[in-house]
Amino acid sequence: MMRVLLLFSMALGCSFAGAAEATDISIEATEILKNRCYSCHGVEFDVPGFDVLDHAGLVAKKADEPAYVTPGDLDQSLIWQRVAVDQDMPPKKVKNRLSASEVKVLRQWIVDGAIAAEYRGREFVDEDDVLRSIRDDLQEMQPESRPHQRYISLHSISNNSRYTDSDLRLYRAAVVKLLNSISRRSRIVNSPMIDASTDRPTEGTVFRVDLRDFGWTAADWQKALLNYPYGIEWNDNKRQGLTRDIEQLVGALSFDGIPYARADWFVAKASRPTTYHLLLNIPENVEELNARLGIDPERDFLQDRLQRAGFASSGVSHQNRLIDRHEGTVTAYYYRSYDFDKAFGRGVLFRFPLGPRFNGNPHDQFAFEHAGGEIIWNLPNGLQGYMLIDADGKRIDKGPISIVRDMREISGTPEIVNGVSCIGCHRHGMLDYQDRVSGSQTLTSDARTKVDALYTPPARLQEVVNSDRDRFLVALKETIGPYLQVGDATDKQITDFPEPISTVAVWYDQDMVIGDVAAELGFADSEAVASSIQYNQKLKDLGLAPLPQNSTIPRRMWDTQEESPSSLFQRTAVALGVGSGLNPN
Amino acid sequence: MIPIDMNRVHSLTRFVLMFVLLCGGLSSHAEDDITPSVDEAMIKLSDEIARYIAAESDAKGQIAIGSFQGPAGSGAGARIVHALKENLKSKCQVTDVGAAYTVSGKFMGQKIDGKFVTVIEAGIDDALGNSVQKLRRKLVTALAEGLAFFGPSSVDLTAANPHAEPTKPVNEKAAEEHNNPAAEQLVSSIVKPQTHLDVQRQSRMKPSDDSPFGMEVVLKQSDGTYQSLDVAVEGGTARVNIQPKQIYAVRLFNDSAAPIGCRLTIDGINIFALSLDPNYKGKETIMELQPHAKFLIKGWHHSGEISHEFRVTNYGDSPAAKFGVVDGVGILTATFYRAIVPVNYKISRGFATGLGDEVDMRYRDGQVRFDNPIGAVSVRYFRPAHPTDLPGG
Numbered sequence: 001m002m003r004v005l006l007l008f009s010m011a012l013g014c015s016f017a018g019a020a021e022a023t024d025i026s027i028e029a030t031e032i033l034k035n036r037c038y039s040c041h042g043v044e045f046d047v048p049g050f051d052v053l054d055h056a057g058l059v060a061k062k063a064d065e066p067a068y069v070t071p072g073d074l075d076q077s078l079i080w081q082r083v084a085v086d087q088d089m090p091p092k093k094v095k096n097r098l099s100a101s102e103v104k105v106l107r108q109w110i111v112d113g114a115i116a117a118e119y120r121g122r123e124f125v126d127e128d129d130v131l132r133s134i135r136d137d138l139q140e141m142q143p144e145s146r147p148h149q150r151y152i153s154l155h156s157i158s159n160n161s162r163y164t165d166s167d168l169r170l171y172r173a174a175v176v177k178l179l180n181s182i183s184r185r186s187r188i189v190n191s192p193m194i195d196a197s198t199d200r201p202t203e204g205t206v207f208r209v210d211l212r213d214f215g216w217t218a219a220d221w222q223k224a225l226l227n228y229p230y231g232i233e234w235n236d237n238k239r240q241g242l243t244r245d246i247e248q249l250v251g252a253l254s255f256d257g258i259p260y261a262r263a264d265w266f267v268a269k270a271s272r273p274t275t276y277h278l279l280l281n282i283p284e285n286v287e288e289l290n291a292r293l294g295i296d297p298e299r300d301f302l303q304d305r306l307q308r309a310g311f312a313s314s315g316v317s318h319q320n321r322l323i324d325r326h327e328g329t330v331t332a333y334y335y336r337s338y339d340f341d342k343a344f345g346r347g348v349l350f351r352f353p354l355g356p357r358f359n360g361n362p363h364d365q366f367a368f369e370h371a372g373g374e375i376i377w378n379l380p381n382g383l384q385g386y387m388l389i390d391a392d393g394k395r396i397d398k399g400p401i402s403i404v405r406d407m408r409e410i411s412g413t414p415e416i417v418n419g420v421s422c423i424g425c426h427r428h429g430m431l432d433y434q435d436r437v438s439g440s441q442t443l444t445s446d447a448r449t450k451v452d453a454l455y456t457p458p459a460r461l462q463e464v465v466n467s468d469r470d471r472f473l474v475a476l477k478e479t480i481g482p483y484l485q486v487g488d489a490t491d492k493q494i495t496d497f498p499e500p501i502s503t504v505a506v507w508y509d510q511d512m513v514i515g516d517v518a519a520e521l522g523f524a525d526s527e528a529v530a531s532s533i534q535y536n537q538k539l540k541d542l543g544l545a546p547l548p549q550n551s552t553i554p555r556r557m558w559d560t561q562e563e564s565p566s567s568l569f570q571r572t573a574v575a576l577g578v579g580s581g582l583n584p585n
Numbered sequence: 586m587i588p589i590d591m592n593r594v595h596s597l598t599r600f601v602l603m604f605v606l607l608c609g610g611l612s613s614h615a616e617d618d619i620t621p622s623v624d625e626a627m628i629k630l631s632d633e634i635a636r637y638i639a640a641e642s643d644a645k646g647q648i649a650i651g652s653f654q655g656p657a658g659s660g661a662g663a664r665i666v667h668a669l670k671e672n673l674k675s676k677c678q679v680t681d682v683g684a685a686y687t688v689s690g691k692f693m694g695q696k697i698d699g700k701f702v703t704v705i706e707a708g709i710d711d712a713l714g715n716s717v718q719k720l721r722r723k724l725v726t727a728l729a730e731g732l733a734f735f736g737p738s739s740v741d742l743t744a745a746n747p748h749a750e751p752t753k754p755v756n757e758k759a760a761e762e763h764n765n766p767a768a769e770q771l772v773s774s775i776v777k778p779q780t781h782l783d784v785q786r787q788s789r790m791k792p793s794d795d796s797p798f799g800m801e802v803v804l805k806q807s808d809g810t811y812q813s814l815d816v817a818v819e820g821g822t823a824r825v826n827i828q829p830k831q832i833y834a835v836r837l838f839n840d841s842a843a844p845i846g847c848r849l850t851i852d853g854i855n856i857f858a859l860s861l862d863p864n865y866k867g868k869e870t871i872m873e874l875q876p877h878a879k880f881l882i883k884g885w886h887h888s889g890e891i892s893h894e895f896r897v898t899n900y901g902d903s904p905a906a907k908f909g910v911v912d913g914v915g916i917l918t919a920t921f922y923r924a925i926v927p928v929n930y931k932i933s934r935g936f937a938t939g940l941g942d943e944v945d946m947r948y949r950d951g952q953v954r955f956d957n958p959i960g961a962v963s964v965r966y967f968r969p970a971h972p973t974d975l976p977g978g
Contacts, residue, residue: 219725233719253695253702257721564640565633566718580716583633585704585723 029109030117030164032102036090042498048409052079055116055162056511056552071114080110118161118515122168124524125155125195125205127234131242133195133206134259138249147254148211150221151194154263155205160519166489167507173480174267174500175207177383180479181423181501182270182279184215186380188478202482206260216279218254222585224275229559229567230265230520231258231582257584262520265559268420268508271501272411273397276419280385286336286375286393293377294329297336298358307456307464310349310437315425316404316416320349322368323433325456325464332378333468335430339403341371349437353451366447371403372396374416376426378468382475384429386422410502412509424502428495429472430465434458511552517544521573529576538575542568623703623734626724627665630707631672633720634688637709638677644685647678651689653705660918661692661735663853663905665705685712690719694735701731780816780823780964788813789838790823792921792960797841798874800919800962803881805832805894811881816964823964832896833966834883837919839874846871846922846955849882851895852905852915859893859904860886871922871955897966918963922955 033052040046042053050068051057058069058079070076074084082089084103090096098106109115134151141149154171157163163171172193180188191213196204211221234240247255269275276282283289290297300306301324310322322338338356340347346355346369354361355368375387388396399405399416410424411417425431438455456464477494484497514533518526530548533539546553558568561583566574570581638644650669653662669688673679690707703724711717724731783789783799791799802825803811811834814825827833839845848871849856857870865886874880884892885904900906 222723233716252693253697253704253723256723257706257719564637565720566637566640570718574715574717580708581718583718583720585721 024117025105025109025112026115026117027119027164028105029114032098032106034164036096036098036102038498040090042503048407048414051506054510056513059114069110069114072111074107074110077110077114080106116162116513117164119164120161122158122165125158127155127236127239127522128242129195130155130206131239131246131259135242135245135249137194137208138246145210146249147218147251149250150209150211150256151260152191152207152209152263152266153205153260156262156520156522157264158205159522159524161515162513165487169203169484169486169489170498170500171263171267171504172202172207172483173497174504175263176483177476177480178267178271178501179209179214180381180475181379181383181385182214182276183379183381183383184281185213188381188383188475189213190479190482200486202486207263214279220279222256223278224266224270225256225258225261225584227561228258228261228265228584229561230262230569231584232570232573232579233582234579235577236579257582264504264508267501267504271420271423271505272417273419277395282385282387282395284395286387286389286395289375289377289387290328293331293334295326295331295334297324297326298360300324300326301361301454304450304453306454307461308454309433309435309456309461310353311433312349312436314433315431316399316406319343319403320347322349322353322355322370322437325468328377330380332471333464334375334377336375337373338368338370339372339374339399340368341400341403345369347371353437353443353455354447363447363450366443372399374399374404374422376422376430378471382471383479384423384426384472386418386426388416388418388422410506412506420502420505424499424505427499427502429469429476432462432465435461509555511554512547512558513550513552514547517547517553517558517572520569521576521578532576536575539572542571542575544568544572623724623726623730624668626705626722627668628672630705630720630722631669631676634669634707634709635673635676637718638686641686644677647680647684647686648673649680649682649684649687651687653690653692653707655692655694659692659694659735660850660853660916661694661703663850664734665690665692667854667858669707686710686717694731696728696731699728700725701728701735703731703735780818782816782818782823786813788815790816790962790964792962796960798837798839798845798847798921798960800917800964801836801838802827802917802964802966803834803836805834811836823962825964825966827897827966829897829899832894834881834895835917835919836879836881837872837874838879840877842876844873844875844924844926845959846924847874848872848920848922850916850918850920851885852903853918854904856882856884856892857886859907861888862886873924874921916963916965918961920961921959923959925954 030053034042037052042051049057052068059067059071061067061070066076066078066081068078069080074080079089083098083106090098130153137151138146138149152175154168154175157171158168176191179191183189189210190202191207191209193202193204193206194208195206196202211218234243243259246259270279283292289295297306305326307325308322310320312320314321317339319340320343321340324336324338326334326336328334340349346352346367349368352366352368354363354366356370357364357367361367370391372388372390375389377385379385388399390396397418398411399418399421401415404416405414406416406421406425407414408424410421416422435455435458438451443451473494480497480500481494484500485492485494489497514530515526518524518529521529523529533544534548539545543553543557561567564571565583566581573579574581634648638646638648650666650673653665655662670679678684687710688707689710690705692703692705694701694703696702701724703726705722705724707720707722708716709718709720726734781791781794781796783791784794786801789799789801802814802816804814804827806812813836814827814833817824817826835849835851837847837849855870857865860866860870870886872880882892884894886892
């Protein structure tokens with residue numbers, strides 16, 4: 001008997017240590033969805049807003065058709081109907097189809113109630129561990145370096161059973177890609193993970209960010225932390241002591257009031273204006289950007305030193321679009337789109353291909369009038385910077401929905417938000433495009449000659465776009481490769497991974513379940529938090545009542561500081577007695 | 586009765602409009618500024634506190650303001666309390682008793698890379714004293730503004746910066762401040778207070794041993810005359826012995842050949858803070874001290890010719906209580922400023938006389954404007970028991 005028990009416990013031990021992700025039908029089903037469906041319904045969002053890994057979205061009831069998944073009911077599960085009954089999903093052209101055993105797993109999962117997958121194989125990272133890691137890291141470095149150090153932690157993600165190990169890797173990649181995408185320096189920096197083991201240095205939870213590596217000042221970081229909704233002063237004496245140690249090591253006047261910023265919030269916040277503009281130091285108008293990058297668009301136009309292409313519609317616009325590619329004295333490449341809000345008069349590229357209008361344009365009678373545009377340029381470190389502008393060249397935060405829209409809703413809405421939307425779309429660098437304008441219009445001979453000089457033949461254009469994309473991909477691999485191409489993904493191509501920043505930004509905006517709330521407040525046991533909410537009227541009054549009933553609350557309710565400087569997260573921490581809110585600087 | 590010292594009429598200049606403008610110009614050159622001025626930071630902090638109170642239904646729109654603790658040589662605690670009170674009174678009800686929430690906190694400051702960094706941490710506590718929310722503000726300002734806010738103790742800056750040209754363009758001055766020994770000395774005075782007594786008269790406190798200006802505390806006698814008080818020095822900090830209910834005055838003197846400015850604060854509050862004159866009230870008013878003269882300041886400015894005597898009272902009856910100041914109570918500070926003298930400057934003469942509780946003190950608008958502080962003298966006149974009956978006390 002003893003021998004039987006021993007064998008049984010050994011087997012259990014193996015399952016937890018090695019293969020926790022493969023023992024649960026929910027996990028198996030989720031892995032199937034991720035491998036077979038996620039690239040179109042999660043990375044690309046072929047159906048706007050539909051993410052197969054968003055469990056709440058999967059099981060949400062719909063007004064006019066069955067839910068994607070109705071727990072326990074195959075007939076009322078759209079995914080089952082499309083995959084197993086109609087068999088038109090994945091589409092016939094896709095080679096990566098579900099095997100019979102995978103269909104069986106999917107069936108069993110739905111019949112059993114379509115429970116959300118939970119990944120419990122990771123060790124819980126306590127707040128104390130994070131603070132201790134930061135303190136020890138500071139202690140080990142030269143005192144004069146300490147005031148320049150900041151920390152970003154994703155331990156609340158690591159502690160959240162919603163996320164798989166590969167999700168966690170994507171989070172790490174998102175942090176590092178974003179840091180480098182808003183860096184002002186010329187080299188890629190793989191920020192060290194201070195709590196990672198030496199044999200797996202990129203698989204920790206806490207990043208050290210040396211402000212000097214990215215060309216930022218303490219004031220820049222201070223501004224980036226404005227409206228940080230997750231600051232807490234812990235009630236626990238040990239945590240208070242560790243925080244004081246960190247404050248002392250950094251220096252009281254360099255310390256931001258919080259030892260670290262949360263990775264998920266940072267990625268969601270710093271990939272959008274105003275933080276994106278601030279940290280990358282994007283000026284307020286295109287003239288200043290051009291001056292910094294050594295770009296002179298008018299001179300390039302007059303001297304035929306640009307590659308131009310126009311077309312009638314693109315992935316983001318149903319209006320005409322024109323793209324000029326320049327080379328600068330500072331930047332290797334610079335693309336500027338001219339977007340239009342009208343399909344008549346000087347908004348028709350085919351009749352007016354020789355804009356924009358400017359003093360000294362000898363072809364003014366054929367010059368278009370645009371409504372705005374997007375600028376993409378090669379950063380000194382090889383990644384890309386983005387800027388949206390209006391017709392006057394002034395920087396804007398979002399593209400007007402009447403001109404451009406993002407059907408994949410990377411920003412959470414169809415609006416194209418500078419930074420995150422552009423990064424999500426240009427995940428492998430420049431997209432392919434071809435000129436459709438140059439041969440289409442009736443022009444004078446001078447104008448015809450100019451069109452021929454500016455508008456670039458498809459083969460040549462493809463060549464330069466490929467070259468620019470290769471440059472970007474080299475930098476991308478250097479940036480996120482060490483964090484993604486590990487473990488079972490070592491041999492995967494860098495282009496086979498989802499775009500990390502936009503993916504994490506979408507995940508951050510997901511509706512929250514009790515497990516999310518518990519993990520973010522530092523609780524290992526979400527059931528205990530659910531009970532606390534159930535029996536605490538104050539917590540219910542705060543708006544948390546749906547959580548113990550397996551329902552959700554919106555993220556924007558959890559992190560907003562619109563009504564009060566104290567976020568719901570902070571007020572919940574106070575009500576649960578874990579700490580008080582602390583808004584940094 | 587005419588006082589022992591012959592007094593001259595104190596010319597008064599509105600709080601150093603020049604100084605404010607200068608600071609604004611300097612701070613705008615500090616590219617790392619997150620908040621362009623101390624005033625703006627205090628307004629933002631007040632707004633955040635008001636938003637918190639408005640969102641909490643049990644607050645009933647009320648808040649109490651406790652003390653802000655910091656270095657002993659600084660008057661910033663009183664200024665923070667004063668600023669919060671002024672900014673919050675239009676947004677919520679500031680009350681001493683019965684509020685469900687109290688805001689109090691701490692502050693610290695340091696010169697870093699030619700700028701002055703001030704950190705203010707305001708904590709909101711509930712009625713049971715539990716901390717519910719903290720709000721930090723880190724200000725990176727020009728040295729002059731930061732130090733003016735932080736408040737000096739006794740220090741002489743003229744020797745450290747003898748060739749400073751008050752009329753230099755702002756840009757040049759900003760560049761100079763990166764290595765300004767005067768600023769270093771001012772910072773040092775906050776961290777390590779020092780007292781310099783006149784060799785001839787041990788009752789006179791000066792920014793340095795050879796400084797031509799300074800301050801003396803005098804006690805009103807039963808016959809209406811004023812008797813100089815001896816100064817004791819403890820750990821670099823000056824102290825005079827005045828007991829509750831006694832009336833005292835402050836004698837300022839300027840033995841130099843040029844006019845200087847002087848801001849006099851008692852318990853961290855400018856003596857013009859209670860003025861009925863809207864031009865002076867609530868502002869950092871600076872007095873002009875004319876050359877080779879002494880000035881007896883007998884009380885809080887009330888109106889053009891009347892002041893209220895300085896009388897040591899219960900805390901609850903004091904101007905400090907009116908402004909909600911706890912931290913800076915018991916400290917007298919005279920801060921001296923370099924004067925920018927107009928071409929047609931002339932000395933005027935006059936008298937200041939005491940009449941019972943109300944004292945005649947004649948002031949008029951002056952011709953002189955003022956530049957950066959050049960010295961300061963602080964003295965503790967009475968260390969009151971820390972109030973225990975106030976929220977946050």
